[in-house]
Amino acid sequence: MLLAASASAQVNRCEVGGRVVYQDQPCAGRGGALEKPQPVEKVDPSYEGPGKALCLADAPRHFKDPDSLKIGIVFYSGIFPSPQGTSRRYTLAINGKNSYGGYAGEKFYHCYVSLDESRLHSFGQ
Numbered sequence: 001m002l003l004a005a006s007a008s009a010q011v012n013r014c015e016v017g018g019r020v021v022y023q024d025q026p027c028a029g030r031g032g033a034l035e036k037p038q039p040v041e042k043v044d045p046s047y048e049g050p051g052k053a054l055c056l057a058d059a060p061r062h063f064k065d066p067d068s069l070k071i072g073i074v075f076y077s078g079i080f081p082s083p084q085g086t087s088r089r090y091t092l093a094i095n096g097k098n099s100y101g102g103y104a105g106e107k108f109y110h111c112y113v114s115l116d117e118s119r120l121h122s123f124g125q
Helices: 051-062
Strands: 012-016 019-023 030-033 070-082 085-095 107-113 120-124
Touching (some): 051 070, 051 085, 051 120
Antiparallel strands (some): 012 019, 012 030, 070 085, 085 107, 107 120
């Protein structure tokens, strides 16, 4: 059973009867709280660096119908750890068409760029 939790609630990954479940209550058996990555700097919401353009240019290649993408808000999220090391993260709200040709609804994607914002590190949800 998967319980919905508010954005500020603690989420716990627990093992119940040999199955993994996610819940907002502490685990009775095995498991514990999930850690959310925290930015390593205070974020200036008005910041718009060259990494934003890299992310906007790269986003379409990750979707089945790149010409149909509707990109909503794009904002700088801060400096975060990533598989490539420490990266700057931009968050993009994207609505793309599904396999049936209908829009699937806006979802948030994260784009990680190098600290100097000259190279794209990764893109995904």
